Amino acid sequence: MSEISYFEAKELTLEDYEDFIEDEGFTPNQVIAATFEDSVLMMKKVIRFMSQL
Numbered sequence: 001m002s003e004i005s006y007f008e009a010k011e012l013t014l015e016d017y018e019d020f021i022e023d024e025g026f027t028p029n030q031v032i033a034a035t036f037e038d039s040v041l042m043m044k045k046v047i048r049f050m051s052q053l
Contacts, residue, residue, distance in 0.1 A: 013039065 004012075016038055020031040 013035060016035050017031050020026045020034050
């Protein structure tokens, strides 16, 4: 599994933020919560995957 840089992670987070606003019609507060939730869920998946190695 490849590691991503801070700048790549930041760019992906901003893309998610914009997608939630444009595609889902979320308010800024909803977008912040949804983006955070996506990040946490992704980290949990990575941790689970890494623990299986």
